[in-house]
Amino acid sequence: MKKALLALILVFVLIVTAACGSSNTGKDASSSKPATVKVGISPAELPTWNLVKKLAKKENITIQIVKFSDYVQPNIALNNGDIDLNAFQTVIYFDSFKKQHHLDLTDIGTTAIWPMGIYSKKIKDIKDIKDGDQIIVPNDATNLSRALALLQKAGLIKLSSNFTGTEGKESIKxxxxxxxxxxxxxxxxxxxxxxxxxxxxxxxxxxxxxxNPTNDPIFREDSSNNAYVNIIAAKTKDKDNQTYKKIVDIFHKKEVTDFIKKQYKGAAIPVVKPVSDLKY
Incomplete structure (x- = not known):
């Protein structure tokens, strides 16, 4: 009877041990599965992110690209958890938007500068703008301010001396x-x-x-202003996520920066400096 009981206990121990071993193996297997990251971008950046997606696959990271056609929804989607990262906006726009909408988001990496331009179908030179002409500009706060700064650089208006890059039309002096x-x-x-x-x-x-942002503008920004560097953003709680940091590192690879230069021919200029250097 005792031998039978001992045998039963031994079988039980073996079953529990096997079950524990099976559980650990499953855990290890799941940790080796590719991480899946949803990244919100603007359609213009799709070629670059297709390359980043390909390179990330080699690092066991699966990137799902989500395209947005405006400048509002990508940050809302990120804050709501519909996407994991976004990469479409300048750092000055990002700082203003998250403050205005009370979003807990953080910039975790740089991507490129996309110089803004003045375009026209009616004139060939900025000097041909006449008295009373209409100029269309973006209406969101930071891009409006950026447009005004460009008009000032073109010699068409003069802004107040305390202009900081976040004001609207009231700053026109x-x-x-x-x-x-x-x-x-x-x-x-x-x-x-x-x-x-x-x-x-x-x-x-x-x-x-x-x-064509390189050839078509009659006047164009240069690429020296840190405020207009585009960034990759995440939820603040995820700012130290190692997978997300790896995606930033992939974006900064020479293969990607060379691709940006070739693909966009000056319309986008790659930036590999850390976000901590983006003082403006």
């Missing part, structure tokens, strides 16, 4: 040509070319509209 500066949603700025003398268009929106 002098408008000697009485330009009609008309803000519209950023995605609609290319359509303004049919009616207005000129439109100031974000680089990705210009590409989406079939424009």
């Amino acid at each position: 002098e408008n000697p040509k009485h330009l009609k500066i008309t803000p519209v949603e950023a995605g609609q700025t290319p359509r303004g070319l049919d009616d207005a003398t000129a439109a100031i268009i974000n680089c990705d929106m210009a590409i989406n509209a079939g424009l």
Whole structure:
């Protein structure tokens, strides 16, 4: 009887041990499965992210690309957990948007600068803008401010001395040509070319509209302003996520930066500096 009981206990121990071994094996197997990361981007950046996706696959990371056609939904989707990262916006826009909408998001890496340009179907030179001409500009706070700064650089207006890069039309101190500066949603700025003398268009929106951001503008930003570096953003609680950091590292690989230079021919300029260097 005792031998039978001992044998029964031994069988029980073996079963429990086997079960524990099976459980650990399953855990190890699941940890070796590819991490899946949803990244929200603008359509203009799809070629680059297709390459990043391919390279990430070699690192056991599966990237799912989600395209957005505006500048509002990608941050809302990130905050709501519908996506894991987004990569479409300048750091100054990001800082302003998350503050305005009370979002707990953090920039974790840099991508590129996409210089903004002044486009026109009616004139060939910025000097041909006449008194009373209409200029279409983006209406969101940071892109409007960026457009005004570009108009000042072009010599068309003068902004107040305390302009910081986040103000609106109230910051215009002098408008000697009485330009009609008309803000519209950023995605609609290319359509303004049919009616207005000129439109100031974000680089990705210009590409989406079939424009060439290198050759078509009659006046263009340079790439020196840190405020307009595009970034990769995550939820703040995920800012130290090693998989997300690996995606940033992949984006900074020479293969990717060389691809950006070749693909966009100056319309996008890769940036590999850390976000901590983006003081503006």
